[in-house]
Amino acid sequence: xxxxxxxxxxxxxxxxxxxxxxxxxxxxxxxxxxxxxxxxxxxxxxxxxxxxxxxxxxxxxxxxxxxxxxxxxxxxxxxxxxxxxxxxxxxxxxxxxxxxxxxxxxxxxxxxxxxxxxxxxxxxxxxxxxxxxxxxxxxxxxxxxxxxxxxxxxxxxxxxxxxxxxxxxxxxxxxxxxxxxxxxxxxxxxxxxxxxxxxxxxxxxxxxxxxxxxxxxxxxxxxxxxxxxxxxxxxxxxxxxxxxxxx
Amino acid sequence: xxxxxxxxxxxxxxxxxxxxxxxxxxxxxxxxxxxxxxxxxxxxxxxxxxxxxxxxxxxxxxxxxxxxxxxxxxxxxxxxxxxxxxxxxxxxxxxxxxxxxxxxxxxxxxxxxxxxxxxxxxxxxxxxxxxxxxxxxxxxxxxxxxxxxxxxxxxxxxxxxxxxxxxxxxxxxxxxxxxxxxxxxxxxxxxxxxxxxxxxxxxxxxxxxxxxxxxxxxxxxxxxxxxxxxxxxxxxxxxxxxxxxxxx
Ligand code: HEM
Ligand code: SF4
Ligand code: FES
Numbered sequence: 001x002x003x004x005x006x007x008x009x010x011x012x013x014x015x016x017x018x019x020x021x022x023x024x025x026x027x028x029x030x031x032x033x034x035x036x037x038x039x040x041x042x043x044x045x046x047x048x049x050x051x052x053x054x055x056x057x058x059x060x061x062x063x064x065x066x067x068x069x070x071x072x073x074x075x076x077x078x079x080x081x082x083x084x085x086x087x088x089x090x091x092x093x094x095x096x097x098x099x100x101x102x103x104x105x106x107x108x109x110x111x112x113x114x115x116x117x118x119x120x121x122x123x124x125x126x127x128x129x130x131x132x133x134x135x136x137x138x139x140x141x142x143x144x145x146x147x148x149x150x151x152x153x154x155x156x157x158x159x160x161x162x163x164x165x166x167x168x169x170x171x172x173x174x175x176x177x178x179x180x181x182x183x184x185x186x187x188x189x190x191x192x193x194x195x196x197x198x199x200x201x202x203x204x205x206x207x208x209x210x211x212x213x214x215x216x217x218x219x220x221x222x223x224x225x226x227x228x229x230x231x232x233x234x235x236x237x238x239x240x241x242x243x244x245x246x247x
Numbered sequence: 248x249x250x251x252x253x254x255x256x257x258x259x260x261x262x263x264x265x266x267x268x269x270x271x272x273x274x275x276x277x278x279x280x281x282x283x284x285x286x287x288x289x290x291x292x293x294x295x296x297x298x299x300x301x302x303x304x305x306x307x308x309x310x311x312x313x314x315x316x317x318x319x320x321x322x323x324x325x326x327x328x329x330x331x332x333x334x335x336x337x338x339x340x341x342x343x344x345x346x347x348x349x350x351x352x353x354x355x356x357x358x359x360x361x362x363x364x365x366x367x368x369x370x371x372x373x374x375x376x377x378x379x380x381x382x383x384x385x386x387x388x389x390x391x392x393x394x395x396x397x398x399x400x401x402x403x404x405x406x407x408x409x410x411x412x413x414x415x416x417x418x419x420x421x422x423x424x425x426x427x428x429x430x431x432x433x434x435x436x437x438x439x440x441x442x443x444x445x446x447x448x449x450x451x452x453x454x455x456x457x458x459x460x461x462x463x464x465x466x467x468x469x470x471x472x473x474x475x476x477x478x479x480x481x482x483x484x485x486x487x488x489x490x491x492x493x494x495x
Binding site: 006008019069071072073098100103104105106168169170171172173200203204206207208210211212213214215216217218219222229230231233234235236237238239240241242244245 | 370385
C-alpha cells in the first residue's frame, strides 16, 4: 500500500505545531497501525529527520497508552479496537490518513502525538483504589459477590484509561473514565467502606483538572475501545448525588 | 518541513492530588461540581417542563371560544382564592418559574463556558459525530427559547408590544398577535427549538439525576419523544388555528 500521512508535529508543549505531510510507500496491509508508524520513523531517521513521537507500550490493547486520533476518530475506524490493534487493512491503497493527538485542555501535548494524561492518574490517586492491608491474598470465597454485580463491576474494570473518551467528547469530559472506575469499585463489597468519599473526591479532582462537563452527547462510548456504556455515567451521577446526602 | 531543530524538553505535570481550597459543605461541593450544576439544570428543566405541559393544555381552551377562554384566563389569576389572597397563587408560580429559569440559564452558561474551554482545539480532520441534532441545538436552542420567553411576556403578560393590548381580553390579544406573520413564525421556530430541547433534555435529565438505567433506556427515550412532540405540537396548534381562520 502507498499512503499519504498527515501527522501533527509539535516539538514541545510551547511549540505551536502543525500538520506535516509524509508519503509512505510499501506498507503491508498486515502491519498494525503502530508498526506502520515504526516504518515511517525508521525512514525519517535514515533521512536525518526527527521521528514522530507517539505513546505505546503493550501493543496488545490492554495498557491504554497508544491512542491517537485517526481521520477524526479516536483509535481510528474500527469499533472497540485500540490504535495498536488496528491493522492497515482497514485502510485503502492511496488513502490520505490524518493522525492527530488527543485534543483536550486537560491533556496538553507533550510532543507530536504524545499527550500528558497524568490528569487521569490524579483522578485515580484521589479515590480510584481500595484501602486494604496488603499481604497474602484473602481466601477468594470469603467475600461472596453476586454474579450480576461481579459481571457489571468487571465490565467497568476493563477500562484501560486510554483517554479516547476525553478525546472524542466535544467538551473534553472525563465522565466516562471516572464513571467506569467509580462504578467498578462502588459496586463491590471491597469498595463499600470508601463509597462516598471515593466518588466525591474523584469528581472534585476531575473538575479541578479542567475536564469539561457531561452533556450526554454519547461520543465517548462510541470511541471507547472497551465499550464502557453511558449507563455508567448515570451510575456515577447517582453515586455522586447520593454521597452528598451522607455524612 | 524538517524536524531536526533543537529539542524542547517535554514536561509532565506532577501526579499529586491536592485538596486545598475545595468546599467542604455538601451544598458548596454540590454547587461547585459539574455534576451538581447539571443536576440543577435537570431539576429546573423538569419544573419548567411540568409548567409547560399544563400551560399547553390550558391554551387549548381557546378552541372553546372567546368567552370560555377569557374566563379561564381570569381564573388563572385567582387560583387558590379564598384560601390564598388575590393573585397570590399567580405570584408564587411566577417566583418559582423565575428561580427555575435563572438557575437553569446560569448553570447552562457556566457549564457551556467550561465545556468550550475544556476543548480549545478542533481536530484538523473533522470528527464524524454520532450525536443527534437535538444535542447540538441545546445551547442555541436555549437562547432562542430565552428570547422567546422575553417576547412572550411583553406580548401577552405586560401587553407592551401587543397590538390589541386590552387587559382581560386574552382571546383577542392572542388573535391580534398571531395575525402578524413574523410573530407566528417566531413562535413556531421557538416551539420547534423547545421540542428539540425537551427531546434531548428529558432523557438527559434522567441520566443526570441517576434514574436512568439500561432497562429504562427505551421507555425514557419514548417518553422524551412523546413529551417533545406533544408540547411543541400543542403550542403550535393555536397560531396555526388563527392562521387558518379557525380562531378569530
Ligand atoms: C432560558 C432558556 C433556556 C436556556 C438558555 C437553556 C439552555 C440549556 C442548556 C445549555 C442545556 C444543557 C444541554 C446539554 O447539557 O447538552 C439545557 C438542558 C436542559 N434544559 Fe434547558 N434551556 C432553557 C430553557 C429550558 C426550558 C423552558 C425547559 C423546559 C422544558 C428546559 C429543559 C431542559 C432540560 C430538561 C435539560 C436537561 C438537563 C440535563 O441534561 O440534565 N430548558 N438547557
Ligand atoms: S472509558 Fe473507554 S475510552 Fe475512556 S479511558 Fe476507559 S477504556 Fe479508554
Ligand atoms: S499499546 Fe497498550 S493498548 Fe495500545
